[in-house]
Amino acid sequence: MTYPVHHPLSVDRKLTDRTLVSFEGVSKTYDGVVPVVDRLDLSVREGEFLSLLGPSGSGKTTTLMMLAGFEEPTAGEILLSGHSLANVPPHRRDIGMVFQDYALFPHMTVAQNLAYPLKLRRVDAGQIRLRVDRALEMVNLSGLGKRSPAALSGGQRQRVAVARALIFEPRLVLMDEPLGALDRQLREQLQVELKRLHSDLGLTIVYVTHDQGEALTLSDRIALFHKGRIEQLGAPRDLYERPDTAFVAGFIGDNNLLQAKVQASGISSCCVHLASGQSLDARPVRAFQPGDDVLLAIRPEAIRVGGGDGSTAFDGVIEEIFYLGDQTRLRCVTESGESLQVKISTFTHPVRLEPGEKIPLVIDRDAVRALPPERSDGVRS
Ligand SMILES: Nc1ncnc2c1ncn2[C@@H]1O[C@H](COP(=O)(O)OP(=O)(O)OP(=O)(O)O)[C@@H](O)[C@H]1O
Numbered sequence: 188m189t190y191p192v193h194h195p196l197s198v199d200r201k202l203t204d205r206t207l208v209s210f211e212g213v214s215k216t217y218d219g220v221v222p223v224v225d226r227l228d229l230s231v232r233e234g235e236f237l238s239l240l241g242p243s244g245s246g247k248t249t250t251l252m253m254l255a256g257f258e259e260p261t262a263g264e265i266l267l268s269g270h271s272l273a274n275v276p277p278h279r280r281d282i283g284m285v286f287q288d289y290a291l292f293p294h295m296t297v298a299q300n301l302a303y304p305l306k307l308r309r310v311d312a313g314q315i316r317l318r319v320d321r322a323l324e325m326v327n328l329s330g331l332g333k334r335s336p337a338a339l340s341g342g343q344r345q346r347v348a349v350a351r352a353l354i355f356e357p358r359l360v361l362m363d364e365p366l367g368a369l370d371r372q373l374r375e376q377l378q379v380e381l382k383r384l385h386s387d388l389g390l391t392i393v394y395v396t397h398d399q400g401e402a403l404t405l406s407d408r409i410a411l412f413h414k415g416r417i418e419q420l421g422a423p424r425d426l427y428e429r430p431d432t433a434f435v436a437g438f439i440g441d442n443n444l445l446q447a448k449v450q451a452s453g454i455s456s457c458c459v460h461l462a463s464g465q466s467l468d469a470r471p472v473r474a475f476q477p478g479d480d481v482l483l484a485i486r487p488e489a490i491r492v493g494g495g496d497g498s499t500a501f502d503g504v505i506e507e508i509f510y511l512g513d514q515t516r517l518r519c520v521t522e523s524g525e526s527l528q529v530k531i532s533t534f535t536h537p538v539r540l541e542p543g544e545k546i547p548l549v550i551d552r553d554a555v556r557a558l559p560p561e562r563s564d565g566v567r568s
């Protein structure tokens with residue numbers, strides 16, 4: 188599929204192994220004491236959609252601002268195509284940007300907003316007209332060039348912001364919560380458009396969000412930030428299905444987190460004891476010794492009610508039932524007192540369940556991950 192926008196990268200661009208950006212030991216402190224970004228090492232591959240995901244205050248925006256050139260690293264270096272960005276001002280970095288609050292110039296029309304980055308780059312008037320029209324077409328806003336931003340809906344304004352970031356054909360586009368102010372339906376619609384622009388134009392996008400669903404949907408890789416550091420970096424599937432730490436397991440999707448002790452340990456599986464004495468098979472994320480404390484992470488959707496030949500079965504008593512339409516959530520308590528969230532599909536499991544009912548809960552070993560326990564100060568042990 189081709190797009191009317193001429194883009195030097197639009198030929199045949201797939202995810203490559205070439206590094207476009209690298210952060211090397213980058214730290215940032217605003218007050219000289221607390222590092223808000225802490226010795227960050229991160230490579231962004233050419234053509235990839237990389238999301239920085241994490242809780243509020245974890246350093247995502249600061250990381251993006253350093254890459255854009257609006258903040259300076261306190262230590263370390265950022266390279267773009269192998270060249271240091273220290274001393275390169277923002278407008279010379281060839282980076283397009285989109286922020287949450289649109290930041291369109293209110294006194295300019297939509298077309299003038301789009302023309303602005305081209306004027307800065309001294310593109311001639313005829314070319315500008317042509318490229319503005321193409322950009323409007325690209326984001327489905329043809330005919331709205333003469334409007335003022337105030338006369339657009341939130342979603343339309345955000346499309347203009349995206350078009351303005353792409354119009355000068357930057358090799359890198361940074362987006363900081365660009366869809367954060369929009370309602371869910373519009374957000375999902377623009378997510379689809381962003382994904383399409385990313386692949387059609389072969390863009391490299393670094394995208395900041397604290398919405399994990401958005402990060403899972405859009406990204407080639409996700410860097411999960413926690414206290415200024417990357418807790419885990421990987422494809423969406425890696426983070427969801429193979430979290431390395433309790434923080435990742437707790438942040439992405441829902442997980443039951445249970446304290447346990449290792450009884451016997453192999454390379455790819457181990458046997459653990461819950462506090463109640465119940466034993467369970469698990470997949471360890473690293474080598475543990477018998478006697479080690481671990482945290483078990485079990486997805487609510489990985490627990491089945493009855494039947495099957497899972498490796499472990501509990502008897503659970505249903506305490507609460509939440510009907511959510513497509514799925515039903517149960518809060519169960521096992522015989523030995525562990526509380527477990529269980530998620531069952533309403534349609535594949537249409538049996539009516541009642542609070543107080545005793546049900547068998549079956550869990551496959553593969554669905555139980557044994558993680559290093561989080562220390563009380565939040566530092567990984
Ligand atoms: N200009 C600044 N001066 C001082 N402290 C700042 C400044 N900008 C950010 N901080 C602090 O740095 C930390 C990281 O902020 P940052 O904006 O990078 O977080 P974030 O991950 O983008 O969070 P959010 O999801 O809320 O946008 C926070 O504790 C914040 O208060």
Ligand SMILES: [Mg+2]
Pocket residue numbers: 247248249395
């Ligand atoms: Mg932020």
